[in-house]
Amino acid sequence: MATQAKRRRVAGPVGGGDADPDPVVGFLSWCRQVAVSRQGTVAGYGMVARESVQPGELLFVVPRAALLSQHTCSIGGLLERERGALQSQSGWVPLLLALLHELQAPASPWSPYFALWPELGRLEHPMFWPEEERRRLLQGTGVPEAVEKDLANIRSEYYSIVLPFMEAHPDLFSPRVRSLELYRQLVAVVMAYSFQEPLEEEEDEKEPNSPLMVPAADILNHLANHNANLEYSPNCLRMVATQPIPKGHEIFNTYGQMANWQLIHMYGFVEPYPDNTDDTADIQMVTVREAALQGTKAEAERLLLYERWDFLCKLEMVGEEGAFVIGREEVLTEEELTSTLKVLCMPAEEFREFKEKDGWGDNKREEDSLTITNIPNLKASWKQLLRDSVLLTLQTYATDLKSEQDLLSNKEVYTKLSWREQQALQVRYGQKMILHQLLELTS
Numbered sequence: 001m002a003t004q005a006k007r008r009r010v011a012g013p014v015g016g017g018d019a020d021p022d023p024v025v026g027f028l029s030w031c032r033q034v035a036v037s038r039q040g041t042v043a044g045y046g047m048v049a050r051e052s053v054q055p056g057e058l059l060f061v062v063p064r065a066a067l068l069s070q071h072t073c074s075i076g077g078l079l080e081r082e083r084g085a086l087q088s089q090s091g092w093v094p095l096l097l098a099l100l101h102e103l104q105a106p107a108s109p110w111s112p113y114f115a116l117w118p119e120l121g122r123l124e125h126p127m128f129w130p131e132e133e134r135r136r137l138l139q140g141t142g143v144p145e146a147v148e149k150d151l152a153n154i155r156s157e158y159y160s161i162v163l164p165f166m167e168a169h170p171d172l173f174s175p176r177v178r179s180l181e182l183y184r185q186l187v188a189v190v191m192a193y194s195f196q197e198p199l200e201e202e203e204d205e206k207e208p209n210s211p212l213m214v215p216a217a218d219i220l221n222h223l224a225n226h227n228a229n230l231e232y233s234p235n236c237l238r239m240v241a242t243q244p245i246p247k248g249h250e251i252f253n254t255y256g257q258m259a260n261w262q263l264i265h266m267y268g269f270v271e272p273y274p275d276n277t278d279d280t281a282d283i284q285m286v287t288v289r290e291a292a293l294q295g296t297k298a299e300a301e302r303l304l305l306y307e308r309w310d311f312l313c314k315l316e317m318v319g320e321e322g323a324f325v326i327g328r329e330e331v332l333t334e335e336e337l338t339s340t341l342k343v344l345c346m347p348a349e350e351f352r353e354f355k356e357k358d359g360w361g362d363n364k365r366e367e368d369s370l371t372i373t374n375i376p377n378l379k380a381s382w383k384q385l386l387r388d389s390v391l392l393t394l395q396t397y398a399t400d401l402k403s404e405q406d407l408l409s410n411k412e413v414y415t416k417l418s419w420r421e422q423q424a425l426q427v428r429y430g431q432k433m434i435l436h437q438l439l440e441l442t443s
Contacts, residue, residue, distance in 0.1 A: 036116075036216075036219055045116060045219055046219060046220065046221050046250050046251070047059075047219055047220050047250065047251040048248060048249065048250055048251065049245045049246065049247055049248065049249055049250075049251055050247065051247050052244070052245065052246055052247045053241045053244065053245040053251075054241065054244060055241055055242055055243055055244060056240060056241065057240070057241045058238055058239075058240055058241075059228060059239040059240065059241055059251060060216055060238075060239050061236045061237070061238050061239075062214055062215065062216050062217055062236060062237045062238075062239075063235065063236045064234075064235060064236055064237070066215055067212050067213065067214055067215075067237070068098065068099075068102070068110050068113070068212065068213035068215070069095060069098065069210065069211075069212035069213065070094035070095050070097075070098050070210060073098035073101060073102055074101065074102065074105065074108075075097070075098065075101050075172055076098070078169070078172075079094045079097060079098065082165070085161070085165070086161060086165065088157050088161055089153060089157070090153065090157065090187075091207070091208070091210060091211075092187070092190055092210075092211060093157060093161055093162060094210065095190060095194070095210060095211055095212065095213075096162065096183065096186050096187065096190065097162065097165060097166075099186050099189070099190075099213075100162075100166070100173060100177045100182070100183070100186065101172055101173060101177075102114075103177065104173070104174050104176065104177050110215075113213075113215045116219065117189065117193075118189070120182070120185040120186075120189070121185070123185060123188050123189070123192075123268060124268035124269070124419070124420070124423075125188045125191070125192070125264075125265070125266075125267075125268040126138060126143055126144075126147050126264060126265060126268075127147045127150055127151060127184065127188060128184075128188070129420060133420065134147060136398065137420060137421060137424035137425075138261075138264075138424050138427065138428075139396070139397060139398045140393075140396040140397035140398065140428065140431075141261045141397075141424075141427050141428060141431060142261050142282055142323075143261050143264060143265050143427070146265050147265065150187075151184075154180075154183065154184050154187055155180065158180050158183045158184075159180075162183060163178060166178050188268075190211055190213075191266045191267070192266060192267045192268060193213065193218040194211035194212060194213055194214075194218075195211065195212055195213075195214045195217065195218070195230065195237075196208060196209055196210075196211050196212075197209045197212070197232050198232070214230070214237060216239075217230055217237060217239055217253065220239070220251055220252060220253035221250065221252055221253070222252060222253060222254060222255045222258075222263070222267070223252040223254070223271065223275070224254070224257075224258075224271060224275065224276050224277045224278045225252075225275070225277065226242065226243075226252040226253055226254040227241060227242055227243040227244075227245050227249075227251060227252050228240065228241050228242060228245075228251050228252060228253050229242050229253065229254065230253060239251075239253070255267065257278040258276075258278055259276070259278060259279050259280040259430075260276050260279050260426060260427045260430050260431075261280075261427050261431070263276075264423055264424070264427055269423065270423050270426045270427055270430075271426075272426050273408070273426055273429050273430050273433065274430075274433075276430065277328065278327070279327070279328060279430040279431070279434065280325050280326060280327050280328075280332065280431075280434065281325075281326050281393075281430075281431040281432075281434035281435050282323035282324065282325055282326070282393075282431075283323060283324045283326065283389050283390065283393050283435075284322075284323050284324075284393070285318040285319060285320075285322040285323060285324060285336075285340070286320060287389050287392050287393055288318075288324070288340055288341075288344070288385065288386075288389045289305070289309050289318075289344075290392060291385055291388035291389040291391075291392055292305055292344045292385055292388075293305060294388060295385075295388075304348060304351075305344065308343050308344055308351060309344075311343060311351075311355055311359075312339065312340055312343055312344075315339065315358075315359055317335070317336045317339040317340055317343075318336065318340055322336075324336060324337045324340075326434055326435075326438065327372075327434070328372075328434055328437075329372055330371060330372055331370045331371070331372065334369075334370045334371070337370055338369075338370045339359075341370075341378075341382040341385055341386065342382075344385060345379065345381040345382055345385055372437075372441070375438070375441040375442060376441050376442075378442075383441075383442040384442070386438065386442050387438070387439060387442035387443070390435050390438045390439055390442070391439070393435060394432065394435055397428060397432065399428065400432075401429075401432045401433070401436055404425060404428060404429045404432060405429075407425060408425065408429060
């Protein structure tokens with residue numbers, strides 16, 4: 001089962017005053033009746049059904065007044081007035097400033113809530129791993145690259161927006177919370193524990209809603225095969241059962257359809273193989289171009305291939321930093337990968353004609369459908385290019401599938417691995433299993 005980063009009390013000088021010796025007791029007295037427990041859960045804290053629960057049954061309600069956001073915190077008015085100056089790429093700065101302020105406030109109404117947070121100095125997101133360890137254990141998975149971008153953005157955001165704001169309001173932010181390390185820790189907490197209210201259908205063109213902290217709801221751990229879901233209404237948020245939950249069983253929410261590389265990147269844990277039915281493997285778009293270039297001999301062929309690639313870029317089917325996403329049962333980027341295989345593999349004359357029409361008016365054939373089950377029926381040239389792309393992708397990992405299988409099948413050896421080594425192994429293994437499935441289908 002999945003294990004979430006264990007929830008401990010906040011350590012250090014930013015804790016919210018003198019909390020109850022048992023944070024669960026303090027939290028329950030604050031939010032009245034919630035079935036929070038350390039027993040029978042996959043992480044430090046979780047929620048367990050006190051009685052059998054049926055689908056559609058209401059588990060608990062969180063009134064909007066109890067949510068912690070940039071609007072409900074004690075400096076909400078200031079954050080609203082300064083909204084223009086707090087714009088950032090992440091959109092998280094106002095909430096993070098709210099957390100920085102409330103954490104240091106001895107009389108913060110959210111102090112019992114903070115007591116159930118994980119210990120900030122022991123978060124297990126890969127951004128807190130030593131760089132060498134992160135690269136060694138997660139090479140090829142896409143996580144090190146995602147973390148490097150995060151760290152650069154966090155540093156830029158902190159020094160250009162957050163620190164100047166705190167220094168401009170010294171009465172609201174004590175020197176002990178003016179720390180890049182604390183800010184990085186709070187970013188990880190927001191990544192792992194915040195919620196983002198979905199937009200209504202008619203609001204699709206709007207900017208996404210700002211993240212908010214939802215006490216009680218964020219105690220639930222995640223499974224792909226979850227048994228509860230959070231519903232939003234004007235006055236409150238409601239956690240509702242989606243499956244039968246026997247008495248004494250843990251209640252699981254979903255954080256979305258998350259591959260294991262996304263889970264470890266954003267939440268610091270994974271679901272062991274084969275539990276995560278939402279797992280995926282990426283084939284970088286430029287890797288498919290590289291695989292196609294391997295098949296060219298003359299300079300004219302290479303130039304034509306780059307012309308084809310530029311045309312795909314114009315159609316917005318590929319990009320230098322994009323990836324084709326392959327799930328265990330479907331290709332999540334089917335249109336993009338189908339178009340790419342088609343354009344890169346079609347005869348030169350056909351490509352000229354296709355390019356003149358800007359790709360429009362082309363009827364998709366059923367035999368070209370890129371469902372997993374149909375891959376063996378694709379044209380030989382498509383299958384070869386896909387296979388070559390998979391082989392190049394597998395070369396980006398430091399280990400092969402057999403060595404991973406040997407580790408996983410030997411329980412004695414596996415249990416001696418560190419927690420990070422186990423989590424990273426599950427990420428690599430899940431991705432390689434998907435890629436090797438593609439090899440079988442294209443052979």
